[in-house]
Amino acid sequence: MPPVRVVVPMDSQDLEAWRYALAYAKKIGAAASPPVQNYILLTHTKQQLKSTALGSHVGDSASKALLANKSIALSDGAQLHHETLQTLRLTGRGAVIIAYFAEDKLLETIDGLDAVTGVVAVPDVPGRADKWTARWNAHVHGQERPAAAEPLVTDPVIVKALTSLSSSINLSHGVMHPRDKGYADETLRILRAKGHKLEPEHIKSWAIRNKWKPGAADELARLATRIRDLRTKPSLGSFHNPDGKYERWCE
Structure with a gap:
């Protein structure tokens, strides 16, 4: 099955963006067969868990655990851990990835992984994930998804x-x-x-x-x-x- 792809086009510094992203990720994971046990929070650098509102959205104790390369348990017993662009490549198989502060280049890195179950992208600023969204006909939160993807090359x-x-x-x-x-x-x-x-x-x-x-x-x-x-x-x-x-x- 191809990965499920969702975009949450909300202010990435807003707590609601994190809540929606996590909810979409868990929904994708629960629908998989077998249910996903591996969730990844992906940012460009570890520093973004310290220097942005994301750390407080995740929770202070959870953020500290993630920064220490420890997993945290989600409500369904699955595990969430943190990766950056430098560490992601060997950890994505079967996972649902929450790509935070996402932009097209970061999302291209995910496109290069094999057997990802799902991707939830929270763009850094509006428009930064538009190419990726069009490439995959991703579902955009709050918008009706087109029945079929638009052709990328029309000739x-x-x-x-x-x-x-x-x-x-x-x-x-x-x-x-x-x-x-x-x-x-x-x-x-x-x-x-x-x-x-x-x-x-x-x-x-x-x-x-x-x-x-x-x-x-x-x-x-x-x-x-x-x-x-x-x-x-x-x-x-x-x-x-x-x-x-x-x-x-x-x-």
């Missing part, structure tokens, strides 16, 4: 090209192998030469939604930016059968 030829690229490379790596990067470069150059508009951020989100690791998706977006910004259309003379590849994407 069907680009979608077919990216789908073909995805099937040709290794998606398990956080960075692209040089050969895979060459395939990506060729794909994007053909699209640009044939008059298609490359939108790097949309391409990046499409890639992450389609199982690319965030680091590799970011590389793809940087390639798209460089090729989009070429002053003239790229030459395709060094590629094997670029017209044939393009025709297949147009079918």
